[in-house]
Amino acid sequence: MNIRTKVCLPLVVITLAVALLCLLVVARQGEKLCETSIQTMVDSKISQIELMVKTNGIHAMEMAALFSRLPEVEKAYRVAFTGDINNEASPQSQLGREMLRASFSPIIAGYAAVMGAKPQLHFHFATARSFVRLWREKQTMRGGTWVDISDDLSPFRQSVKDINADKKPVWGVEVGSGGLAIRGLAPVVSPAGEHLGSVETLVPFNPLMESLGSGKGENTLLYMNPAKRSIATQLQDTGAYPTVNDHYVLVRGTAAGIIERLISTEFLDSVADCSNWKVVGNLLITGVPVKDCKGEQIGTFIFSTDLTEQQDIIFKAGIMLLASFIFLLIVPIVVAYFVLGFAVLAPVHEMMLALNSIAEDGAILTKRLKDTAKDEIGRLAKMFNRLMDNIEAVMSEIEEYKNLINAVPDPIFGIDKSRRITIANKATELLLKKPFELFSGKFCYDCFNSSACGSIDCPIEQLTLAPKLPRSSIIDMGTEEKPYFVQPVSETLYDCRGQNKGYAVVAKNVTSLVLKEQEINKLAFYDQLTGLANRGLMVDHVRQAIAACQRQACLHALFFVDIDDFKSINDTLGHDHGDKVLQQIAARLKSVVREGDTVARFGGDEFVLLSLNLSEDMPTAAAQAEVISKKILSAMRLPLQLDTINYRCSGSIGLTLFGNKPVSVDDLLKQADLAMYLAKERGKDTAVFFDPLLQTAMMERNAMECDLKDAAMNLSQFSLHHQPQVTADGRIVGTEALLRWNHPRRGMVMPNDFIKAAEENGLIVVIGDWVLQMACAQLARWSDDPRFSHLTVSVNVSARQFCEAHFVQSVTTAVQHYGVEPGKLKIELTESQLSTNVEEIIGKMNDLKRLGITFSLDDFGTGYSSLAFLKRLPIDQVKIDKYFVMDLLDDPDDAAIAGTIMTLAGSLGLETIAEGVETMEQVEFLQNLGCQMFQGYLFSQPQPVDAFENYVRTAGHGSLQGLFARP
Secondary structure, rough: OHHHHHHHHHHHHHHHHHHHHHHHHHHHHHHHHHHHHHHHHHHHHHHHHHHHHHHHHHHHHHHHHHHOOOOOHHHHHHHHHHHOOOOOOEEEEEEEHHHHHHHHHHHHHHHHHHOOOOOOOEEEEOOOEEEEEEEOOOOOOOEEEEEEEEOOOOOOOOOHHHHHHHOOOOOEEEEEEEEEEEEEEEEEEEEOOOOOEEEEEEEHHHHHHEEEEEEEOEEEEEEEOHHHHHHHHHHHHHOOOOOOOEEEEEEEEEOOOOOHHHHHHHHHHHHOOOOEEEEEEEEEEEEEEEEEEOOEEEEEEEEEEHHHHHHHHHHHHHHHHHHHHHHHHHHHHHHHHHHHHHHHHHHHHHHHHHHHHHHHOOOOOOOOOOOOOHHHHHHHHHHHHHHOOOOOOHHHHHHHHHHHOOOOOOEEEEEEHHHEEEEEOHHHHHHHHHOOHHHOOOHHHHHHHHOOHHHHHHHHHHHOOOOOOOOOOOOEOOOOOOOEEEEHHHHHHHOOOOEEEEEEEEEEEEEHHHHHHHHHHHHEEEOOOOOOOOOOHHHHHHHHHHHOOOOOOOEEEEEEEEEHHHHHHHHHHHHHHHHHHHHHHHHHHHHOOOOOOEEEEEEEOEEEEEEEEEOOOOHEEEEHHHHHHHHHHHHHHHEEEOOOOHHHHOOOEEEEEEEOOOHHHHHHHHHHHHHHHHHHOOOOOEEOOOOHHHHHHHHHHHHHHHHHHEEEHHHHEEEEEEEEEOOOOOOOEEEEEEEEEEEEOEEEEEEHHHHHHHHOOOOHHHHHHHHHHHHHHHHHHOOOOOOOOEEEEEEEEOOOHHHOOOHHHHHHHHHHHHHHHHHHHHEEOOOOHOOHHHHHHHHHHHHHHHHHHHEEEEOOOOOOOOHHHHOOOOOOEEEEEEHHOOOOOHHHHHHHHHHHHHHHHHHHEEEEEOOOOOHHHHHHHHHOOOEEEEOOOOOOOOOHHHHHHHHHHHHHOOOOOOOOOOO
């Protein structure tokens, strides 16, 4: 499809669509115009008929009222009443009629002279019988003559019955012996108020209808209400109107076939119910209600008008309008078709030929187009020529970049979104040992993944899926003799639209780095002295073995091996020989285990062996484990060559089987450890299976945990003991609140015996919260006593409690509830608990710091905190662990560590306090190192609050000696 067709075809479609829309609009507007015209005609016709009926009805009623008040009328009625009014031949009745004739002859003559027709009068008795009528002459349809019929009017003349009942003037449309007419009635009443009868004047309907005029094609039907069937019968009986069927009476119009069409149409019934009008075919059908004197509808005048001419006029006008509009649309399209061909397509065709020649000749960088035209085509040619200039420049730059990339020693290559190699430098060819043509278009994981397991294992594939990772996978491209590792680094490539078109990958040579990391990994998971797995690796292997038991039914054995009397080797032969013993024992343990089993050194002279996949049967597995333990013992009994010394040693083994029921790694190690100690008790150089009887100690611990849960329910068994914290100048400035558990049966239980269990089962959160509450309550009580108001209270908070989501809120609530000064509450955190969830812990510490809470870093020096890490912590004080203070005077290492801690604290602007101080010599040594505060038995053991307060009151403030503990 050429451009001309593409441009003109939519215009044609749009033209047809617009023409169709216009047709619909014209048809709709014509329909609305027709409806408006018809509605105007209908409204005029209805208003005209209603006005005619109402005017004539009121006129007839007023005439009747006028006549009823004439004295001659009353006299005539009085004469008639002297005889039998039911007998029309009665002389009195005849006399009354003659009196009326004589009286009304001048009136009738005058009315006829003015109106052109004699009035039609009808007099009735109060009994609803006819007195005298003035009938119209059938042969002329005008004028009248007197007819003396004394018939009973009550069966079919509702107006006569109503006026005799109500004695009030009335008018309405009604059928009588004279046909359909508008009738007005007025009562005849004597001066004494006696109702004698009524006078009726009537206006025939046919002359009225004729006075409305008869347009071309108009017809009129009278539809009679089925409930007023007697009226229709009366009309038929008069013979004045032709009837069509039981309900329709022809009033006017004789057009052949019109009556039958009206009657057969479905609309007549709805129009008969006064639904206004409807157009059926070319007929306009209009309904006007006909009501009697009581306002009840007795029928409907149905008018039909032929609309053929009006419809033809509207249709022709619409066709002309539509044709004109289509013509005005098509002419511009035809003009545009030819103009587009000559002015646009010819130059474009010429340009297309030029481009085709460029593509066929391959002269894309030298071919240029003629660009002398001054219109858009000329400008297009100039832009094409500029594009060729730019492409030539870009190709030159690409060649320069290609030479530059080939000069880089690291492999550089590009891959598309499907991970196929699209470009590579010379270093990549050297790495893969093949020219680019042999791996171009191949998947990167076929070239850079030695396992050839597909893209899921490809480091480059994984790198492109998450290119923002700080480090990608390392690819081993070397051999056993010559290791060679590369680390791919990728960058996403985008096209001019910003869409991902692939990745650029640089494979950096990281062989030396990988070899160093392998060495570090070995140091992290293996014991440096023996080369065996360390504790962490063994725990991981045991955990995997426990998990494997859920998939495979088998038993495993865990051996806990300890060298007997190893301390004596170090003491007598020295640590060097002790290390040699450990190395040789490690080698022997490795020699007796099966392939796939694990041997680890846990530290000191303790070794752990994991033997996998023993028998599913417990006795058989136990026998297999016993054989392994005998091999271990035999191997350990062999002489050890320690330089010139032959040394013999033995070992004690505790072993446990697992795999038939759920168990934790810690429980397994405890079981094997308990069995090993039992082997020691039995004389050493033996192996002991873990016996459930050994659970006694564990059961005791469980019992303590149960008691601890009970105590945590009401917390009444717990109390806080206080140990003073003093300054170098002899002032008591604070206290450490230490938890004590006064068990009803166990007595006073120290924290070391239950805190670990509380942390493991989560009770530490409840207990710790209680400690915080009691510490704040104590601070609140002391704030009112000048002797204690200056004291701070340090509270130990466990890692589990501190990591609770509501911890900060709990501390805030406690401080606010008791109204204590936040700076008087000091939270002690151990260095080890800061090693996990670092960011969360620092965030909480900062929140509490803003509240005013201070922090002390407890047991400092026992963890692995770096200087950079300590600088981030919002701590105020560093507490030197008691294990460094205890041997401070005898162990240079401890002294050096204590000095380093205080130097480090001073550089960070932190306060220092030493715990576990028991001698004045330790105080003096620490003072010389720069320690500012002290805590320990030298001053006071932890005491209940009453004893602590007494200590504060009686202590000799101002010197350290005055604060020493009393014997």
